[in-house]
Amino acid sequence: MQFQHTETLNQPLRFGEGKQYWINTFGCQMNEHDSEVMAALIENLGYRPASGPEEADLLIINTCAVRKKPEDKVSSMLGKLTVLKEGKNDLIIAVGGCMTQQQDLARHIKNRFSEVDLIFGTHALPRLPELLERAHLEKETVVDIKEDYTGREGLPAARTSTFQAWLPIIYGCNNFCAYCVVPFVRGRERSRRFEAIISEAAALSDQNYREITLLGQNVNSYGHDLPGKPSFASLLDELDRIEGLSRIRFMTSHPKDLSPDLIKTVARGKKICEHFHLPAQSGSDRILKKMNRRYTREQYLALVREIKAAIPGVSITSDIIVGFPGETEEDFSAPLDLLKQVRFDSAFAFIYSPRQGTKAEKLTDNTTYREKEQRLQALNKIQQRISLEENERLVGNLLEVMVEGPSKNNPELQTGRTRTNKLVHFTGPASLTGTIIPICITEARTWNLFGEMEGEPR
Numbered sequence: 001m002q003f004q005h006t007e008t009l010n011q012p013l014r015f016g017e018g019k020q021y022w023i024n025t026f027g028c029q030m031n032e033h034d035s036e037v038m039a040a041l042i043e044n045l046g047y048r049p050a051s052g053p054e055e056a057d058l059l060i061i062n063t064c065a066v067r068k069k070p071e072d073k074v075s076s077m078l079g080k081l082t083v084l085k086e087g088k089n090d091l092i093i094a095v096g097g098c099m100t101q102q103q104d105l106a107r108h109i110k111n112r113f114s115e116v117d118l119i120f121g122t123h124a125l126p127r128l129p130e131l132l133e134r135a136h137l138e139k140e141t142v143v144d145i146k147e148d149y150t151g152r153e154g155l156p157a158a159r160t161s162t163f164q165a166w167l168p169i170i171y172g173c174n175n176f177c178a179y180c181v182v183p184f185v186r187g188r189e190r191s192r193r194f195e196a197i198i199s200e201a202a203a204l205s206d207q208n209y210r211e212i213t214l215l216g217q218n219v220n221s222y223g224h225d226l227p228g229k230p231s232f233a234s235l236l237d238e239l240d241r242i243e244g245l246s247r248i249r250f251m252t253s254h255p256k257d258l259s260p261d262l263i264k265t266v267a268r269g270k271k272i273c274e275h276f277h278l279p280a281q282s283g284s285d286r287i288l289k290k291m292n293r294r295y296t297r298e299q300y301l302a303l304v305r306e307i308k309a310a311i312p313g314v315s316i317t318s319d320i321i322v323g324f325p326g327e328t329e330e331d332f333s334a335p336l337d338l339l340k341q342v343r344f345d346s347a348f349a350f351i352y353s354p355r356q357g358t359k360a361e362k363l364t365d366n367t368t369y370r371e372k373e374q375r376l377q378a379l380n381k382i383q384q385r386i387s388l389e390e391n392e393r394l395v396g397n398l399l400e401v402m403v404e405g406p407s408k409n410n411p412e413l414q415t416g417r418t419r420t421n422k423l424v425h426f427t428g429p430a431s432l433t434g435t436i437i438p439i440c441i442t443e444a445r446t447w448n449l450f451g452e453m454e455g456e457p458r
């Protein structure tokens, strides 16, 4: 018989009563959501959010390992935070996330920053409360980087927004793209149960959330490991029926797994937003093969044509890696050409960053960093022109915008997003936050749009 967890059986120790916590998150949306789960777990221990790291009794750094840059930022932040411990002996410093899931990096953090009390990998998230308890009691740094996939379902989340919610549907990745550390630090793919996702979405709708973003390294492979193999398209179809929700987003889509069924579902869905984040990574067949992406440039282009034909006004965004080992000038002209053919709404370009344990780490690389920077600049220049031109096509259109709150740079302006995930600024009261309002687009820039309210919020 399955034992039921009840409040009394599973009463958490409340050693955080009267204390404050601060979480610093690096990296992707999955990490942001993991931090929301960490927050809920530690609030159950009695901790309350602090207004800044100096006020905190518990500091958590949720790290990212996808490129070297975020790793360096974590190291410099740790250097600064450990100083806080000098005046505050009982301060607990915990480091979690993708960096710490790697044995060598966990060891490095432990040796270099003796002030760190707890190091916990991505799989240790459900064990955070007991690990913190040990960190309070033990003098030695507590380390938990076991690859143990259990216990993730049913964890609470203290979401930062009251109307937009991250909703993970599949954890991990099986693809082993040659450059990528994610399969090593997030483990193999595990789809959440279909019903668990539907009931979490319904509960979010009951709590007045209006937008959910389904998260996965590769949402298109959702369900292959579940009984009956439900597809991602069927999950979207079912979520689209939840009355209270207004918008459903999803990311990231691996081009090799994006099914014709999914395109039809997005085209037909009422709430499913017309946006695909579909990383191409390269436009050169030779490099795509070396990257182990398992599609050709022509297959990618055909997919984009299919999506654009089926979904009018769809936006397609991408990630591109510049300077993959062995990329020649000729290989590099291929992504430039791809940008021009696809006309992405936006594309994030990154300089290749060698990651420990990956296949690409062992490849010889003769291109200098300076050359890679030049390629990055050339690519960004072309994409920025395309982004601006694509945005200019929207001037004069009336678009549905979900208001996210006052603009960071100018509090007189409100900021929101179109269904296609474009940022829009307009003049209006802050009370519109969380509503959906028609906006007439009056001006286009590379990264955002400006517009005027036309009609009532709903």
Ligand code: 5AD
Pocket: 066, 067, 179, 180, 181, 279, 281, 319, 320, 321, 350, 351, 352, 353, 354, 355
């Ligand atoms: N170097 C540079 N960029 C990388 N990405 C993933 N791994 C690396 C790496 N080693 C990029 C990919 C991915 C995005 C999240 O980060 O473009 O889509």
Ligand code: SF4
Pocket: 173, 174, 175, 176, 177, 180, 181, 182, 183, 217, 218, 254
């Ligand atoms: Fe990394 Fe490729 Fe998996 Fe994306 S699909 S997380 S790039 S291995």
